[in-house]
Amino acid sequence: MAASMNEIKHRIASTKSTRQITDAMQMVQTVKLNQIQGQTKTYNEYVAKIKAVVMHLAETHMLDKQKPKQPQTGPTKTGYLVITSDRGMVGSYNSNVLRGTNNFIKSHTPNKDNYVLMAVGSTGADFYKKNNENVVYEYRGVSDIPTFTEVKEIVKTVTQMYDDGVYTELYVCYEHFVNRVRADFVTERLLPMDRESVEESMQGANGAGSNVRAQVLSAEYEVEPTESEVLQSILPQYAESLVYGAILDAKTSEHSSSSMAMKSATENADDLISRLQLTYNRARQAAITTEITEITGGQEALNH
Numbered sequence: 001m002a003a004s005m006n007e008i009k010h011r012i013a014s015t016k017s018t019r020q021i022t023d024a025m026q027m028v029q030t031v032k033l034n035q036i037q038g039q040t041k042t043y044n045e046y047v048a049k050i051k052a053v054v055m056h057l058a059e060t061h062m063l064d065k066q067k068p069k070q071p072q073t074g075p076t077k078t079g080y081l082v083i084t085s086d087r088g089m090v091g092s093y094n095s096n097v098l099r100g101t102n103n104f105i106k107s108h109t110p111n112k113d114n115y116v117l118m119a120v121g122s123t124g125a126d127f128y129k130k131n132n133e134n135v136v137y138e139y140r141g142v143s144d145i146p147t148f149t150e151v152k153e154i155v156k157t158v159t160q161m162y163d164d165g166v167y168t169e170l171y172v173c174y175e176h177f178v179n180r181v182r183a184d185f186v187t188e189r190l191l192p193m194d195r196e197s198v199e200e201s202m203q204g205a206n207g208a209g210s211n212v213r214a215q216v217l218s219a220e221y222e223v224e225p226t227e228s229e230v231l232q233s234i235l236p237q238y239a240e241s242l243v244y245g246a247i248l249d250a251k252t253s254e255h256s257s258s259s260m261a262m263k264s265a266t267e268n269a270d271d272l273i274s275r276l277q278l279t280y281n282r283a284r285q286a287a288i289t290t291e292i293t294e295i296t297g298g299q300e301a302l303n304h
Contacts, residue, residue: 005287008280012273019269025089026262032144033180033255039145040248047241054238077116078109079136079167081158081190081243082128083174083250084121086140091261093175093183093254094123100185101173108171116167118158120247136166146251151244159239162191172243174250181260183253190242193235 082101084094109115118137119125125138139154162170170191175183 005280005283008276008283012276012280015269015273015276019266019273022262022265022269026259026266029255029259029262033252033259036145036248036252036255040252043241043245043248047245050234050238050241053234076169077114077167079116079118079158079161079170079191080105081118081120081170081172081246082124083172083247084119084124084127085254086122086142088123089258089261090254091257091264093257096183096185097173097175097250098124098127100187104171104173104187118161120154136161142247142251144251144255146244146247148240148244151247152240154247155236155240155243158243159191159236168192172246174246175253175257176249177252177256180256183257188242188246190239193239 080101082097084097088094105115112134116134116136117124117128118139119128119135120139120142122140125135125140128135137157139157143150158170161167169189171187171189173185173187176186177183
């Protein structure tokens, strides 16, 4: 009985230590979530403006005048930019992204030779390399609060691959943050940047569609010096804003998922401690009762 009680005491102490860790991690992730939500608010103001301009260009058919740098001579090849985390303890976040991406790939490009993968985040990179997928680019170590400078490197690489003909269309796949208890998997077509992809983006997770369209309706542009030079200036900024928005959104969802996972772990630890404490108290009570019974029995034996 003594050994059993000592074992229970050890489990209680161990669980309390674990609870302290998960509780601290929850607070850290909540702080990061609040910080990134503040940054997202600023970004949304910027992206609404640039999307309004690009949407206007699309509706006036200026995007249709683009000439692809690499004419498509072979079959369509799709690139998938998959955004996952670099660490664990984020609940179902990574599994949701990978499952959603795999399902989309199966329906969109079932032939393995017709797509390539680009992974932002160690979890996705390791998963697809382990499964012998064609990973042509990986980026690890995205900051907890990503900066625009970080994303420019990613955009430059993936767009260069598009220009070089590594793939002929590009989708970005990630978890969209809805609120602190919900996130939805989304895919957005980023390239080629034509009217269809722009309209898809307007309806996407970061689109703020009605807001953007309201700005488009009141917008009028006089193109100077030329339409081509305007497109060369605005479209790279648009591509950067889409990828940055996706990574920012994904990171927000990651912090939220991690915070919820740590909260759940803390609550589970509290429940386990309560059950262990009840078990310990019962065992201790039984031990005391046994000792009293033995003392009483011994006393009676001496009296006789």
